[in-house]
Amino acid sequence: MRSKSIAVIIVAAGKGERAGAGGATDPKQYRLVAGQPVLSRTIAAFLSLPAITHVVPVIHADHAERYSALGLADARLMPAVHGGATRQSSVLEGLKALGPLRPDRVLIHDAARPFASLELITRVTTALDQHDGALPTLPVTDTIKRSLDGDLVATTEDRRQLFAAQTPQGFRFGQIFSAHMRAGTVRREFTDDAEIAEWAGLRVAMVEGERNNIKITHPEDFIRAERIVMADTGFETRIGTGYDVHPFAPGDAVWLCGVKIPHSAKLHGHSDADVALHALTDAILGAIGEGDIGVHFPPSDNQWKGAASTIFLRHAGTLVAARGGRIVNLDVTIVAEAPRIATHAPAMCAVIAETLGISASRVAVKATTNEKLGFIGREEGIVAMASASVELPRVD
Incomplete structure (x- = not known):
């Protein structure tokens, strides 16, 4: 029996404006963490796994020169495609680029998460043997309050039922492609691909996430990212x-x-x-x-x-x-x-x-x-x- 082909979409089409600080002007995915651009680290994490057959980066149309300057080279790395105005539309562009290849499975990952480990990626892909989709999650440890007006507390959520979602989120390619195409026709913005899968009636499993699989969003996240690299390499x-x-x-x-x-x-x-x-x-x-x-x-x-x-x-x-x-x-x-x-x-x-x-x-x-x-x-x-x-x- 042939092995399952696994493609990866790296979503890097954002402008990363919230991560700017101290005069930094580059989008967060092109800024350096311990001497290496964030996007380079993210792509390398997946290319280090032999089971990955294709990687397609989805970049902003204005970032073509920045991406080219990374100098990335690997036979499995497809030409970058331009994303849309939203993350959802950018993912769809990545899925369309993979369409002619019809991979068995696809992982969708945020470029701003450069520390996804091989173990984490493997947990997601393995779960797809039994489920339509899978994503890494972490249990919520803070007490969560709900407010109707942003001023007064309306209720306290049961945190035992709450989990923070991470990427990569994995799916069977044909199912998530179809779900994304249908989602693009409704007047609704989905927060992540797992939500689109849920809306489409797919069974999505949770696997154990990782604390170091951070998403670089704010300036202080770069400090934490540097510390993660330093702890790993010395x-x-x-x-x-x-x-x-x-x-x-x-x-x-x-x-x-x-x-x-x-x-x-x-x-x-x-x-x-x-x-x-x-x-x-x-x-x-x-x-x-x-x-x-x-x-x-x-x-x-x-x-x-x-x-x-x-x-x-x-x-x-x-x-x-x-x-x-x-x-x-x-x-x-x-x-x-x-x-x-x-x-x-x-x-x-x-x-x-x-x-x-x-x-x-x-x-x-x-x-x-x-x-x-x-x-x-x-x-x-x-x-x-x-x-x-x-x-x-x-x-x-």
């Missing part, structure tokens, strides 16, 4: 420092932390001479033991002449992510008599955060003078110092 903290100095040359502006500041001179250097980003890049490279900026971008190479130093910083951040690490915090101090830096600090933090794909709350930029002492006091140049705290998987 991380260690690395500290790096950077120092750079550049002299002034004739010009009308200086580049500092990716921000162009009008001045009576410019900084002299092979690239844009952004002394602050050079120090910061060295700090990150030092934290991961990757030498200094000159090793990766030698000044003898003319392709870097006049280059934006954000290129160097982004490269350092990419190296951290490639090791499965994450940047915890960055601290930059600029020492200059002029120009004045303080009013530009928020913009500088924003540039650094955007370049590295981290929250601006993890970046500090400070400025001070040298009290008219030395070459800085004589306004001959600018010095920058930086430190970087990075977490990497522990290697013993």
Whole structure:
């Protein structure tokens, strides 16, 4: 008897706006958790199970470039399809994409749940041997109150009969496809696929869920997600420092932390001479033991002449992510008599955060003078110092 084919729909078509915080602009499914995008983690969880035959991501039409940048490659990974205005319509688009393949079973999973374990997925698929559908649930432990007006308590629910639903939710493909097609013709919005199955008269079983199978919804969920990864892999903290100095040359502006500041001179250097980003890049490279900026971008190479130093910083951040690490915090101090830096600090933090794909709350930029002492006091140049705290998987 042939084995059952199992396809997976990853629902990633939302904009993830509730999860934004600290200047983060990327949708939650593309933001990093311990150096890896949420969506990449979610898809990888299913591709690690040999029984999965096809995976179809359903993405927002505006996110095609973001998805492509993930660089995901697997023979079972189908081309992404564009979702609809609601989760329900997005799932239907995924089901339509699988229609020509007619898999025996389908799992429908939220992209924002990156920690579904193999054991959890297997519990759901196994339950489909006896039932039309299955979903993981957790018993509700809080006392639940019902209110008719949001002000006064009307009644207390019996929590022994209440369970919190998770994904993946599994179904026999033909049945859930038919149920979704019918549900799309009624004036009603269903909260999840299990509700559509119930409405269609299918028998849906509950299997044991997992506490770590969290759905990233709010900014604080990213903190919990980082802790889950750290507990699974074991991380260690690395500290790096950077120092750079550049002299002034004739010009009308200086580049500092990716921000162009009008001045009576410019900084002299092979690239844009952004002394602050050079120090910061060295700090990150030092934290991961990757030498200094000159090793990766030698000044003898003319392709870097006049280059934006954000290129160097982004490269350092990419190296951290490639090791499965994450940047915890960055601290930059600029020492200059002029120009004045303080009013530009928020913009500088924003540039650094955007370049590295981290929250601006993890970046500090400070400025001070040298009290008219030395070459800085004589306004001959600018010095920058930086430190970087990075977490990497522990290697013993």
